[in-house]
Amino acid sequence: MNLIKQVAIILGFWFAGELLSYITKIPIPGSILGMLLIVLALEFKIIKPTRVKLVANFLLNNMAMFFIPAGVGIMCHFKILKQEWLPISVAIVISALLVLTVVGKLMERKND
Amino acid sequence: MISFLNTPLFQVSLTLVVFITAKKLQNKYKSPLLNPILITVLVVIGFLLISDISYDDYKKHTMVISFWLAPSVIALGYALYNFIEEIKSDVKRILLAMFLGSLTGIVSVIGFAYLFGASKLTIISLAPKSVTTPIAIEVSKEMGGVPSLTVAFVIVVGIFGAVFGHSFLKIIGVKNAKAVGLSLGASAHALGTASISEKGPDYSAFGGLGMALNGIITAIIAPWVVQLAIFLLY
Known part of the structure; x- marks a missing residue:
């Protein structure tokens, strides 16, 4: 029963985020707003961390798996990927490595 | 046979089993190329192409995974x-x-x-x-x-x-x-x-x-x- 309650709380924050995104029309998805809402709720002690801990940890530990159905969707774009594979892959690889370098180095500099 | 392959039960199970196996392989060999997401995506695409099942079917059948x-x-x-x-x-x-x-x-x-x-x-x-x-x-x-x-x-x-x-x-x-x-x-x-x-x-x-x-x-x-x-x- 405890687990079901935890799932319900997490879904509740998702729902609240979706609602907020729908009402305010900000171009930020409901799940991201829900994530910010749960941080606020925890920070202002509206809910205790233990109320979602078990399910949150389960979700975090298995996040990679939830991505697979979306990842398989890449098969629908083989054509364009094949046609423009060179500029696409060069741009993606260099850009991803640059972002890693900029953020990583700026955050690593002062060691803590 | 094909109708059995094109069910949520089979496709969800396949996804889980391949993912778990890929994870075990990665723990054993520690190669970044054995990334469980990459391997599972490739294996599932291979399966769908061979069995001629559309992505839309797979997407619908695995909602129970992507929902989370x-x-x-x-x-x-x-x-x-x-x-x-x-x-x-x-x-x-x-x-x-x-x-x-x-x-x-x-x-x-x-x-x-x-x-x-x-x-x-x-x-x-x-x-x-x-x-x-x-x-x-x-x-x-x-x-x-x-x-x-x-x-x-x-x-x-x-x-x-x-x-x-x-x-x-x-x-x-x-x-x-x-x-x-x-x-x-x-x-x-x-x-x-x-x-x-x-x-x-x-x-x-x-x-x-x-x-x-x-x-x-x-x-x-x-x-x-x-x-x-x-x-x-x-």
Whole structure:
């Protein structure tokens, strides 16, 4: 029963985020707003961390798996990927490595 | 036979079994190429092509898996909260790093795609590539890109970041959990975050923060950067 309650709380924050995104029309998805809402709720002690801990940890530990159905969707774009594979892959690889370098180095500099 | 293969029971089980097996292989051989997401995606695509089952069927049948993606983004909020004091004490540097990171990501992907001859539509669709899928779709739509193509790019970036990101960071000497988490979340969204989530709660927390901040910053600045780029390049 405890687990079901935890799932319900997490879904509740998702729902609240979706609602907020729908009402305010900000171009930020409901799940991201829900994530910010749960941080606020925890920070202002509206809910205790233990109320979602078990399910949150389960979700975090298995996040990679939830991505697979979306990842398989890449098969629908083989054509364009094949046609423009060179500029696409060069741009993606260099850009991803640059972002890693900029953020990583700026955050690593002062060691803590 | 085919009708049995085209059921939620079979496709969900296949996805889970391949994923678990790939994870075991990775634990045993420690090669970044054995990334469980990459392997499972490839095996499932192979299965769908051979058995002539459409992606739409697979997508519908595995909703029970993909449904949990958004709740796991909510769970990142829980992870973040556990490090809230650390974030507060360093908020200026985090915001600066993230702003420069987002800008670098958008400008460099546009620049290199243009230099290597990508079409205008591809370039626009590439601009929000480092962002989590739902934000990327919105940004792409707003800028006149092709949302479903953007989703494909987001996934390619995510898989690339998940497979090579952490090794690359080690090579350039980025080691602390905060820097690793933020930069992987910023460059490869939830997939990058997922690739390090087992290393510790601090990695997931900063991965989630990197992903959220990059998503929000990109949603705000990408349309401007793209407009400016199109004005200058075309």
